[in-house]
Amino acid sequence: MDPLRIEATVDTPLIVLDSASNIFEISGKSYPEDTREFFGPVLSWIDLYSASPNAQTVFIFKLKYFNSSSYKPLFDILNKLAEINKKNQGVKVEWHYKEGDSDIHEAGEEFADLVEIAFTYHSF
Amino acid sequence: MVETQDNASLLYNWMQECEKENIVLSFKGDFNQDLVNAILLLAERGQNIQNGSTVVRARVFSIMVECMQNIRKYGAVNDGSGELKPGIVLVCRTTDSYSLITGNLVLNEEVASLKAQIDKIKLLNKEELKSLHKSVLTKTELSEKSGAGLGLISIARKSDAMEYQFKQLDDKISFYSVNITVSINSGT
Numbered sequence: 356m357d358p359l360r361i362e363a364t365v366d367t368p369l370i371v372l373d374s375a376s377n378i379f380e381i382s383g384k385s386y387p388e389d390t391r392e393f394f395g396p397v398l399s400w401i402d403l404y405s406a407s408p409n410a411q412t413v414f415i416f417k418l419k420y421f422n423s424s425s426y427k428p429l430f431d432i433l434n435k436l437a438e439i440n441k442k443n444q445g446v447k448v449e450w451h452y453k454e455g456d457s458d459i460h461e462a463g464e465e466f467a468d469l470v471e472i473a474f475t476y477h478s479f
Numbered sequence: 480m481v482e483t484q485d486n487a488s489l490l491y492n493w494m495q496e497c498e499k500e501n502i503v504l505s506f507k508g509d510f511n512q513d514l515v516n517a518i519l520l521l522a523e524r525g526q527n528i529q530n531g532s533t534v535v536r537a538r539v540f541s542i543m544v545e546c547m548q549n550i551r552k553y554g555a556v557n558d559g560s561g562e563l564k565p566g567i568v569l570v571c572r573t574t575d576s577y578s579l580i581t582g583n584l585v586l587n588e589e590v591a592s593l594k595a596q597i598d599k600i601k602l603l604n605k606e607e608l609k610s611l612h613k614s615v616l617t618k619t620e621l622s623e624k625s626g627a628g629l630g631l632i633s634i635a636r637k638s639d640a641m642e643y644q645f646k647q648l649d650d651k652i653s654f655y656s657v658n659i660t661v662s663i664n665s666g667t
Contacts (some may be wrong), residue, residue: 364652427629
């Protein structure tokens with residue numbers, strides 16, 4: 356399937372979803388005014404991907420910052436990944452946070468509590 | 480038209496006031512997302528905000544985003560255009576804390592529910608806020624405009640104190656101001 360790449364802007368993250376290269380990444384800052392509009396294509400892409408996912412999907416979140424209205428779409432993404440994981444047990448989340456940013460680290464742990472996916476944590 | 484000399488005293492007094500109140504960043508105007516981004520860039524690059532720990536800086540930044548986006552979402556307008564949301568934002572830095580103070584217009588009819596929401600949040604400790612955050616996030620139905628109240632909960636989770644005031648301006652509009660404090664030692 357076609358990869359989805361959305362370049363980062365001042366208030367939206369870089370999105371790279373590429374099943375052929377096996378790269379799945381959301382990185383940067385996320386605080387657009389309309390998070391649903393921004394994440395809409397991401398969610399649609401994952402819906403399509405879930406029909407025939409790779410055996411292994413390592414999904415990288417590397418967010419420096421995200422606002423409260425980004426929580427829900429991020430949670431939606433994780434729920435979709437959890438559905439894939441239920442089918443093939445091949446999904447992992449790499450949760451990256453800026454060294455010292457205990458809030459982003461904790462946000463990852465809180466997401467991990469809510470979905471059936473293994474998380475690993477990495478500081479950058 | 481104001482005399483040049485009056486301008487000088489006005490500006491000088493304002494500058495002195497900023498010094499006295501430890502205001503490191505101030506802006507008054509109509510809020511849109513471009514403006515929010517511009518203010519955030521200033522805040523990120525400004526030395527006065529940079530010299531805190533990573534988590535404190537992130538909290539200040541984060542609360543600024545939530546507060547300014549709240550002005551965009553909930554702020555009332557006084558010209559009927561529906562687009563321009565007037566507001567004021569101040570960032571103060573003392574030796575032991577940051578304060579973010581914002582002011583904007585709200586409709587009188589929304590004052591009671593806003594007060595009730597903030598009062599409810601203020602009663603909760605960090606653990607209770609964490610569970611509330613989780614339960615709001617996992618609810619499937621979200622109110623369209625509110626962004627599920629996660630904004631207010633996030634502000635409370637990331638701050639050490641939150642005080643508000645309302646000042647009724649006329650039979651339609653009130654001025655709402657909120658002062659949010661982040662201690663320099665928070666998160667340690």
